[in-house]
Amino acid sequence: MLRVYLCLSDxxxxxxxxxxxxxxxxxxxxRYGDTQLLLRLALRAAEHDGCQTELxxxxxxxxxxxLGCVSEDVKACRFPCIFEDYGKLILQKIREAEGIILASPIxxxxxxxxxxxxxxxxxxxxxxxxxxxYSYLEGKVAAAIAVGKDTGAMMAISSMLxxxxxxxAILPAWAxxxxxxxxxxxxxxxxxxxxxxxxxxxxxxRRLAGQEGRIMYLYDPKLCRQLLREVLLERKKD
Amino acid sequence: MLRVYLCLSDxxxxxxxxxxxxxxxxxxxxRYGDTQLLLRLALRAAEHDGCQTELxxxxxxxxxxxLGCVSEDVKACRFPCIFEDYGKLILQKIREAEGIILASPIxxxxxxxxxxxxxxxxxxxxxxxxxxxYSYLEGKVAAAIAVGKDTGAMMAISSMLxxxxxxxAILPAWAxxxxxxxxxxxxxxxxxxxxxxxxxxxxxxRRLAGQEGRIMYLYDPKLCRQLLREVLLERKKD
Amino acid sequence: MLRVYLCLSDxxxxxxxxxxxxxxxxxxxxRYGDTQLLLRLALRAAEHDGCQTELxxxxxxxxxxxLGCVSEDVKACRFPCIFEDYGKLILQKIREAEGIILASPIxxxxxxxxxxxxxxxxxxxxxxxxxxxYSYLEGKVAAAIAVGKDTGAMMAISSMLxxxxxxxAILPAWAxxxxxxxxxxxxxxxxxxxxxxxxxxxxxxRRLAGQEGRIMYLYDPKLCRQLLREVLLERKKD
Amino acid sequence: MLRVYLCLSDxxxxxxxxxxxxxxxxxxxxRYGDTQLLLRLALRAAEHDGCQTELxxxxxxxxxxxLGCVSEDVKACRFPCIFEDYGKLILQKIREAEGIILASPIxxxxxxxxxxxxxxxxxxxxxxxxxxxYSYLEGKVAAAIAVGKDTGAMMAISSMLxxxxxxxAILPAWAxxxxxxxxxxxxxxxxxxxxxxxxxxxxxxRRLAGQEGRIMYLYDPKLCRQLLREVLLERKKD
Numbered sequence: 029m030l031r032v033y034l035c036l037s038d039x040x041x042x043x044x045x046x047x048x049x050x051x052x053x054x055x056x057x058x059r060y061g062d063t064q065l066l067l068r069l070a071l072r073a074a075e076h077d078g079c080q081t082e083l084x085x086x087x088x089x090x091x092x093x094x095l096g097c098v099s100e101d102v103k104a105c106r107f108p109c110i111f112e113d114y115g116k117l118i119l120q121k122i123r124e125a126e127g128i129i130l131a132s133p134i135x136x137x138x139x140x141x142x143x144x145x146x147x148x149x150x151x152x153x154x155x156x157x158x159x160x161x162y163s164y165l166e167g168k169v170a171a172a173i174a175v176g177k178d179t180g181a182m183m184a185i186s187s188m189l190x191x192x193x194x195x196x197a198i199l200p201a202w203a204x205x206x207x208x209x210x211x212x213x214x215x216x217x218x219x220x221x222x223x224x225x226x227x228x229x230x231x232x233x234r235r236l237a238g239q240e241g242r243i244m245y246l247y248d249p250k251l252c253r254q255l256l257r258e259v260l261l262e263r264k265k266d
Numbered sequence: 267m268l269r270v271y272l273c274l275s276d277x278x279x280x281x282x283x284x285x286x287x288x289x290x291x292x293x294x295x296x297r298y299g300d301t302q303l304l305l306r307l308a309l310r311a312a313e314h315d316g317c318q319t320e321l322x323x324x325x326x327x328x329x330x331x332x333l334g335c336v337s338e339d340v341k342a343c344r345f346p347c348i349f350e351d352y353g354k355l356i357l358q359k360i361r362e363a364e365g366i367i368l369a370s371p372i373x374x375x376x377x378x379x380x381x382x383x384x385x386x387x388x389x390x391x392x393x394x395x396x397x398x399x400y401s402y403l404e405g406k407v408a409a410a411i412a413v414g415k416d417t418g419a420m421m422a423i424s425s426m427l428x429x430x431x432x433x434x435a436i437l438p439a440w441a442x443x444x445x446x447x448x449x450x451x452x453x454x455x456x457x458x459x460x461x462x463x464x465x466x467x468x469x470x471x472r473r474l475a476g477q478e479g480r481i482m483y484l485y486d487p488k489l490c491r492q493l494l495r496e497v498l499l500e501r502k503k504d
Numbered sequence: 505m506l507r508v509y510l511c512l513s514d515x516x517x518x519x520x521x522x523x524x525x526x527x528x529x530x531x532x533x534x535r536y537g538d539t540q541l542l543l544r545l546a547l548r549a550a551e552h553d554g555c556q557t558e559l560x561x562x563x564x565x566x567x568x569x570x571l572g573c574v575s576e577d578v579k580a581c582r583f584p585c586i587f588e589d590y591g592k593l594i595l596q597k598i599r600e601a602e603g604i605i606l607a608s609p610i611x612x613x614x615x616x617x618x619x620x621x622x623x624x625x626x627x628x629x630x631x632x633x634x635x636x637x638y639s640y641l642e643g644k645v646a647a648a649i650a651v652g653k654d655t656g657a658m659m660a661i662s663s664m665l666x667x668x669x670x671x672x673a674i675l676p677a678w679a680x681x682x683x684x685x686x687x688x689x690x691x692x693x694x695x696x697x698x699x700x701x702x703x704x705x706x707x708x709x710r711r712l713a714g715q716e717g718r719i720m721y722l723y724d725p726k727l728c729r730q731l732l733r734e735v736l737l738e739r740k741k742d
Numbered sequence: 743m744l745r746v747y748l749c750l751s752d753x754x755x756x757x758x759x760x761x762x763x764x765x766x767x768x769x770x771x772x773r774y775g776d777t778q779l780l781l782r783l784a785l786r787a788a789e790h791d792g793c794q795t796e797l798x799x800x801x802x803x804x805x806x807x808x809l810g811c812v813s814e815d816v817k818a819c820r821f822p823c824i825f826e827d828y829g830k831l832i833l834q835k836i837r838e839a840e841g842i843i844l845a846s847p848i849x850x851x852x853x854x855x856x857x858x859x860x861x862x863x864x865x866x867x868x869x870x871x872x873x874x875x876y877s878y879l880e881g882k883v884a885a886a887i888a889v890g891k892d893t894g895a896m897m898a899i900s901s902m903l904x905x906x907x908x909x910x911a912i913l914p915a916w917a918x919x920x921x922x923x924x925x926x927x928x929x930x931x932x933x934x935x936x937x938x939x940x941x942x943x944x945x946x947x948r949r950l951a952g953q954e955g956r957i958m959y960l961y962d963p964k965l966c967r968q969l970l971r972e973v974l975l976e977r978k979k980d
Contacts, residue, residue, distance in 0.1 A: 057333040087331070093379040095295040096371060099415065133334060135386045136429040137896040138376070141331040145379030157721070166677055166720050177337065179895040179922060182851040186662045186897075187421075190680075191374040193665070198708070198719065199675040201642055204666075208893060208922065232674070235712055236719060243674065243712060244642050245633070375658040395959070404915055404958050417657040417684060420613040424659075424900045428918075431903070436946070436957065437913040439880055442904075446655060446684065470912070473950055474957060481912065481950060482880050483871070533809040563807070569855040571771040572847060575891065609810060612905040614852070617807040617859030624849045653813065659901075667850040 048233045050074045050127035050226075052083045053118070055143030056175075058133075059085055060263060062212040063175040066205055066222040067131035068262070070173065072255045073226025074127065077242070079233070084121060086142040089114035094148035102158050109152040119149060127169045127229040128197065130188045134176025134208075137183045147191050154195035166196030169232045171203040171225045175218075181206035198236070200228035202245055213256075216249075223252050286471045288312045288365035288464075290321045291356070293381030294413075296371075297323055298501055300450040301413040304443055304460040305369035306500070308411065310493045311464025312365065315480070317471070322359060324380040327352035332386035340396050347390040356384065361391060365407045365467040366435065368426045372414025372446075375421045385429050392433035404434030407470045409441040409463045413456075419444035436474070438466035440483055451494075454487075461490050524709040526550045526603035526702075528559045529594070531619030532651075534609075535561055536739060538688040539651040542681055542698040543607035544738070546649065548731045549702025550603065553718070555709075560597060562618040565590035570624035578634050585628040595625060603645045603705040604673065606664045610652025610684075613659045623667050630671035642672030645708045647679040647701045651694075657682035674712070676704035678721055689732075692725075699728050762947045764788045764841035764940075766797045767832070769857030770889075772847075773799055774977060776926040777889040780919055780936040781845035782976070784887065786969045787940025788841065791956070793947070798835060800856040803828035808862035816872050823866040832860065837867060841883045841943040842911065844902045848890025848922075851897045861905050868909035880910030883946045885917040885939045889932075895920035912950070914942035916959055927970075930963075937966050 052071045056063040064083075071081040092113050098105035107123065108116050122128055132139040139147070153164040172188035174181040185204045193199055205225045207218035224245050234241025290309045294301040302321075309319040330351050336343035345361065346354050360366055370377040377385070391402040410426035412419040423442045431437055443463045445456035462483050472479025528547045532539040540559075547557040568589050574581035583599065584592050598604055608615040615623070629640040648664035650657040661680045669675055681697035688694060700721050710717025766785045770777040778797075785795040806827050812819035821837065822830050836842055846853035853861070867878040886902035888895040899918045907913055919939045921932035938959050948955025 057331070058337075061337075090328075093295070093325070094373065096373070096378075099296075099299075099371075133337075135332065135334070135382075136389075136425070136432070138382065138385075138425050138429075140334075141379055141383030141386050144373075144376065144382040147376075148373045148379050151374075161723070162720060179893055179920060181893040182666060183425075183896055183900075186666055187374070187376050189666070189669070190658060190662055191376075193675055193677065193679055194374070196677045196721065198677050199669055199679075201669065201672045201674050203669055203675075206893060238714070244638060245672065247637070399961070400958060417655055417682060419655040420904060421658055421662075424904055427904070427907070428896060428900055431913055431915065431917055434915045434959065436915050437907055437917075439907065439910045439912050441907055441913075444655060476952070482876060483910065485875070533807070534813075537813075566804075569771070569801070570849065572849070572854075575772075575775075575847075609813075611808065611810070611858075611862045612865075612901070612908070614858065614861075614901050614905075616810075617805075617855055617862050620849075620852065620858040621855030623852075624855050627850075663850070663852050663897075667852075670850070 047078065047080060048126040048230065049080045049124065050129065050229055051121050051125040052081060052129045052131060053146065054083060054085045055130065055132035055140045057087050062207065063131050063133050063173065065212055065259065066173045066175060066207065066218060067129060068259045069219060069222040069255060070129050070205065070226035072259050073223040074230040076255060077227055077230035079127065079230045082121065084118055086146060091115040091142055091145045091149065093145050094151060098151060098155055105152050105155040106159050107152045107156055107164055109149055115146065115149045118146065119153060123153060123164055125168065126233045128192065129171050129173065129225060129229060131173035132184055132188065134174050134178065134180040134184050137180030139184045139187050150195060163196035165192065167236065168197045169200060169229050170197035171200065171229050173222065173225065174206040175212060176208060177210065179208065181208055198232065200232040201243060202228060219256060220247065220252050223255055285316065285318060286364040286468065287318045287362065288367060288467055289359050289363040290319060290367045290369060291384065292321060292323045293368065293370035293378045295325050300445065301369050301371050301411065303450055303497065304411045304413060304445065304456060305367060306497045307457060307460040307493060308367050308443065308464035310497050311461040312468040314493060315465055315468035317365065317468045320359065322356055324384060329353040329380055329383045329387065331383050332389060336389060336393055343390050343393040344397050345390045345394055345402055347387055353384065353387045357387060357391060361402055363406065364471045366430065367409050367411065367463060367467060369411035370422055370426065372412050372416060372418040372422050375418030377422045377425050388433060401434035403430065405474065406435045407467050408435035408437060409467050411460065411463065412444040413450060414446060417446065419446055436470065438470040439481060440466060457494060458485065458490050461493055523554065523556060524602040524706065525556045525600065526605065526705055527597050527601040528557060528605045528607060529622065530559060530561045531606065531608035531616045533563050538683065539607050539609050539649065541688055541735065542649045542651060542683065542694060543605060544735045545695060545698040545731060546605050546681065546702035548735050549699040550706040552731060553703055553706040555603065555706045558597065560594055562622060567591040567618055567621045567625065569621050570627060574627060574631055581628050581631040582635050583628045583632055583640055585625055591622065591625050594622065595629060599629060599640055601644065602709045604668065605647050605649065605701060605705060607649035608660055608664065610650050610654060610656040610660050613656030615660045615663050626671060639672035641668065643712065644673045645705050646673035646675060647705050649698065649701065650682040651688060652684060655684065657684055674708065676708040677719060678704060695732060696723065696728050699731055761792065761794060762840040762944065763794045763838065764843065764943055765835050765839040766795060766843045766845060767860065768797060768799045769844065769846035769854045771801050776921065777845050777847050777887065779926055779973065780887045780889060780921065780932060781843060782973045783933060783936040783969060784843050784919065784940035786973050787937040788944040790969060791941055791944035793841065793944045796835065798832055800860060805829040805856055805859045805863065807859050808865060812865060812869055819866050819869040820873050821866045821870055821878055823863055829860065829863045833863060833867060837878055839882065840947045842906065843885050843887065843939060843943060845887035846898055846902065848888050848892060848894045848898050851894030853898045853901050864909060877910035879906065881950065882911050883914060883943050884911035885914065885943050887936065887939065888920040889926060890922060893922065895922055912946065914946040915957060916942060933970060934961065934966050937969055
């Protein structure tokens with residue numbers, strides 16, 4: 029049996045460029061904190077590259093923890109999960125997107141609890157491999173962001189990226205941005221990395237769809253400042 | 267300023283042996299699954315060595331996710347947390363114990379969401395270092411158990427043990443048991459390791475209190491079978 | 505400054521298919537052990553998909569440990585490193601490849617020492633970003649394999665994949681295969697995963713070069729058995 | 743079979759205090775860099791608490807990589823390993839110590855290659871459990887230090903501490919110090935943590951031997967400055 033790649037087949041196109049959808053998942057209790065800033069910057073970069081984006085805030089409502097149905101009956105776990113909760117809504121949005129950017133604060137060298145709950149709930153997308161023959165996350169492009177004052181960024185990123193890759197997501201080069209600085213606005217490397225997370229997720233989606241698309245890091249401080257300005261302005265309006 | 271070690275000062279004693287309290291935290295949705303089995307076995311071994319034990323099931327009720335108050339004001343996070351929920355009850359029990367054994371299923375190479383929520387909530391015990399001068403977890407003895415069919419045991423254990431150690435907990439030798447076997451009852455190494463988790467947590471508590479106490483691995487298949495039998499009988503009665 | 509993607513520009517082509525080069529790096533002391541088997545199977549799958557491959561055995565000769573020149577002077581670390589050793593030869597081969605598959609036994613929940621030495625030495629490829637404006641690993645496609653009897657596969661894989669991604673490598677979906685079974689030849693999931701590591705590295709290289717190329721998992725037991733047979737035959741001839 | 747704890751039985755005593763031996767293992771290519779500074783500070787604190795110490799520099803000579811003999815024949819791997827190299831000398835010194843502090847620079851979110859080679863070689867101490875019934879590392883007290891400019895401290899520490907704990911070492915509270923600061927001399931938290939690594943390793947050794955010994959964090963900036971001064975003076979004399 030040969031699985032067919034459908035992921036980008038029915039995407040709207042704008043001229044010769046794919047109009048892909050990228051969802052950003054914010055796993056921080058702070059709706060407008062530093063984690064959100066880097067995530068919003070990444071999404072803004074993806075928009076700049078022509079994508080539609082949406083930011084989902086995990087703390088908006090409760091996400092019930094995964095019950096691990098799959099461990100009793102491999103066919104019991106299927107999209108869209110048994111729970112009728114906020115998590116279901118998010119799973120639906122992830123299902124429909126071509127790109128996913130997970131962003132978490134660093135809590136004890138790892139992601140936050142709600143982000144972990146979401147990762148566990150993603151099982152119902154991945155487990156469709158046992159039901160329909162392919163993971164619903166297969167072929168999506170993913171990246172991760174982690175922000176905290178202590179160390180642990182790479183463990184949090186590892187938790188997010190390895191899970192997503194094991195579920196079928198493709199990771200662009202430099203699929204991560206993180207900051208452990210006191211003030212993220214002064215962490216120029218993190219800001220530039222966040223911009224690249226957006227550009228490279230968008231660029232790889234395009235490439236996979238047979239279009240032109242960036243797959244290498246762009247060091248462009250001017251663009252970074254411009255996108256940051258837009259993000260900060262947008263925040264004020266919220 | 268020299269901090270004084272009080273942890274075992276007011277423990278009830280039974281003759282010349284410390285009557286320490288060990289809490290086991292079950293982070294699995296399955297109340298009587300394999301994770302519970304290894305945890306119960308570890309607790310049974312601690313009882314065998316003279317400890318009082320209690321098993322707490324994280325899925326019994328909701329544990330609200332940590333809001334990271336500490337990141338805005340370092341003094342804002344203090345025991346027993348701002349939430350009046352099931353988590354508060356658990357924090358209280360952990361506060362009163364000398365030993366802690368965390369047990370989680372392996373979900374995506376890591377602990378389950380509710381276990382992560384609990385780890386995050388433990389911050390209010392640790393952060394007392396900034397308020398009263400010492401972490402409320404300091405000097406407690408801790409260990410971890412992880413069970414799953416896929417790899418990832420060591421990442422889940424790392425998440426639990428490094429967090430606890432960073433909060434002030436002391437780790438006995440071989441502070442971990444894990445099984446990735448199809449049938450945990452046939453995973454003799456995991457069963458023996460679980461017994462040792464209980465014995466070594468108990469033994470180190472004793473040693474720290476100036477008593478005799480085991481600090482080295484005990485390879486004793488007969489004792490292991492006996493304790494396992496007791497655990498399995500106890501389950502039937504539940 | 506906009507970096508240009510050159511990586512596949514001068515690859516030989518065979519008809520309309522890219523003739524990409526994939527190097528497999530074997531970090532096990534056993535030249536014909538289980539780690540080699542899964543790696544060889546992945547490479548065989550890449551050949552089946554039209555790639556040239558080469559297997560490099562890290563234990564063949566000494567690889568000197570990285571001296572961390574970069575931490576004193578960011579421009580001091582540049583390809584091909586200061587050492588005239590076996591490591592230099594390997595760095596050159598990695599430089600010339602479009603795909604990289606790292607394979608390590610699991611030693612203490614991590615990669616082997618020589619594999620770690622190689623990862624550290626890769627810094628001179630990555631650090632060209634500070635000298636020529638782009639990492640010499642940028643745009644290459646990478647995956648990892650880990651084999652051992654104990655847990656720790658995901659930590660070893662994390663160490664390899666996150667490093668490579670942070671150096672600019674792109675990761676296909678399911679960029680990993682691992683086995684913790686007593687007999688890897690009976691671990692059908694690991695064998696199929698290894699085949700997919702080869703197919704998906706090859707497929708993504710192609711896609712990035714604007715060709716047709718597989719990016720989704722292929723569940724094909726017949727192909728798996730055929731490639732395994734070829735690998736086992738080839739071993740006998742060695 | 744009940745294993746007997748002998749570890750401290752024949753230690754020299756000075757009055758009523760144990761004269762324990764603590765070895766510090768430096769896994770950095772820089773003999774007098776930041777990693778060495780934190781390690782030396784930890785050792786100085788242990789001396790201050792009455793221990794003998796010795797610092798071993800891994801880059802002094804070659805440490806051959808582990809050949810994984812154990813995976814072919816569980817009894818083939820035994821202290822002091824088959825290699826007659828610098829590694830053997832180090833294994834002997836670790837064997838004779840009551841405390842071990844491993845210190846590594848952070849290379850690609852992990853320990854350096856030579857530190858990994860040493861961790862792998864420690865197997866011959868641990869594997870004595872299969873030959874003499876107990877690990878030669880059992881009951882020793884261990885801690886870890888990691889220093890680097892990028893994130894990854896906790897992964898490097900995890901690699902060191904979980905391995906040691908799995909080999910039988912006991913971990914004191916706060917068994918870790920790390921710095922990711924530009925200038926470690928200004929990273930007051932890291933300096934204080936390093937002092938505590940030394941004090942708590944020493945204190946726990948004492949407690950396990952039935953003596954008085956500190957097991958809780960000491961926040962003492964004056965002592966920290968004094969020990970730091972001594973370390974810096976000592977460096978000049980080298």
